[in-house]
Amino acid sequence: MLARPRILILTAAFGDGHNSAARNLALALDAAGAETKVADPCLVGAPRLTRMLGHAYRLVTTHVPRVWLWIYRSAERCDFGGDTPLFLRGPEHATRVAVEEFRPQVVVSTYPLYPYFLAKMAKEQPGFPPVFVAITDSIEINASWLGAPAQGWLVTDAATRDVLIAKGLPAERIHETGFAVHPDFAQLHPVPADDDCDPFRILYFPTSDVAGMRSHARAVLDASPLVSLTIVMGRNVRRLHAAARELKVAYPGRVRLIGWTRKVPRLLNCHHVVVGKAGGATVHEAIAARCPMLIHHLVPGQEEGNLRLLELIGGGALASKPEDLRHRVVALLAHDAAAWREMKNALAAHGKNSGALAGAKLILES
Numbered sequence: 001m002l003a004r005p006r007i008l009i010l011t012a013a014f015g016d017g018h019n020s021a022a023r024n025l026a027l028a029l030d031a032a033g034a035e036t037k038v039a040d041p042c043l044v045g046a047p048r049l050t051r052m053l054g055h056a057y058r059l060v061t062t063h064v065p066r067v068w069l070w071i072y073r074s075a076e077r078c079d080f081g082g083d084t085p086l087f088l089r090g091p092e093h094a095t096r097v098a099v100e101e102f103r104p105q106v107v108v109s110t111y112p113l114y115p116y117f118l119a120k121m122a123k124e125q126p127g128f129p130p131v132f133v134a135i136t137d138s139i140e141i142n143a144s145w146l147g148a149p150a151q152g153w154l155v156t157d158a159a160t161r162d163v164l165i166a167k168g169l170p171a172e173r174i175h176e177t178g179f180a181v182h183p184d185f186a187q188l189h190p191v192p193a194d195d196d197c198d199p200f201r202i203l204y205f206p207t208s209d210v211a212g213m214r215s216h217a218r219a220v221l222d223a224s225p226l227v228s229l230t231i232v233m234g235r236n237v238r239r240l241h242a243a244a245r246e247l248k249v250a251y252p253g254r255v256r257l258i259g260w261t262r263k264v265p266r267l268l269n270c271h272h273v274v275v276g277k278a279g280g281a282t283v284h285e286a287i288a289a290r291c292p293m294l295i296h297h298l299v300p301g302q303e304e305g306n307l308r309l310l311e312l313i314g315g316g317a318l319a320s321k322p323e324d325l326r327h328r329v330v331a332l333l334a335h336d337a338a339a340w341r342e343m344k345n346a347l348a349a350h351g352k353n354s355g356a357l358a359g360a361k362l363i364l365e366s
Helices: 015-031 041-045 045-063 065-075 086-104 114-124 160-167 209-225 234-250 263-269 282-289 302-315 322-350 355-364
Strands: 006-010 036-039 106-109 130-136 151-157 174-176 199-202 227-232 255-258 271-275 292-297 315-318
Touching: 006 130, 006 209, 006 227, 006 315, 015 036, 015 130, 015 282, 041 045, 041 086, 045 065, 086 114, 106 114, 114 130, 114 209, 130 355, 151 160, 151 355, 160 174, 160 302, 199 322, 209 227, 209 234, 209 292, 209 322, 227 234, 227 263, 234 255, 263 282, 271 282, 271 322, 282 292, 282 302, 292 302, 292 322, 302 315, 302 322, 315 322
Parallel strands: 006 036, 006 106, 106 130, 130 151, 151 174, 199 227, 199 271, 227 255, 271 292, 292 315
Antiparallel strands: none
16 A cells, blocks of 8 residues: 555444544554545535434434334335435535545445445446445444445454354455454553452443433442442533432532543543443443443344343343342442453453554555
């Protein structure tokens, strides 16, 4: 590949996993000497529709996840390789412009739609750059990821690779790099498995559901006086802050509140357990930090695969009801935290904490 190669990374603002993987791949590629550009053709080509759909996605997946399951399954039956529907023509044009203006040596997509646009362009342009697809889901892989040709697919784990081979993709083009977590994960030091667990630090990523946050947080805190809870409110800080403050007052000295933060890698590496939804980014960041995970919210469809991966590794479990969450925390701490230590060791044996670095290496060597 040329000195200082240009790598175009295409993403979309539907869920955090696509953007997280794109940003982290760019960081790893930049550090390796590449010139990268991250672009969102959906946001550029159809900004109002994309913002509206992004907002709807968060509402539906949080409050009526079964509706999302129907949408998710419907996408498997869509032919994105045919004539482009009117509402996708803006994103398709923006994809074309991004390629023509940046003139990349490689294109990477972290969203399943763009490879179809790129395949059409490749038919028109001899010598079109190779396309890599970084799949941000695990095990439960929607057919939309697989219908367009690519130089290679970057996947999160061996089980997902087996699924794609069974679905007919060529084995030699499926690369088990791990999810593209932030490069910092490869250098950070997780809480050791022989820690005394006093206090037992739990990191909590709530959804926008205020009542859910309140009940889940109380369940965790009531499980043991050893528990210290850090609540990361993120984009929901305005909605959640008042209820979170009530918790901080009700449990003096045991609750820490954080709004928006860029320090998630460090937070995961200094906590004993993370409680969150089963999104691709959060699950794989927990895996990278060797931080056992309890899932309080599961979106049917692709997130079922993320839970399945955690269960296969032995590093996490579903605890969607407050009483389930409390029982899980009690069980993790029982017998000198034997169950927690077992999960820590299982995550360490899985060993996936450098997906962005592995993906960057593969792309640059293509």
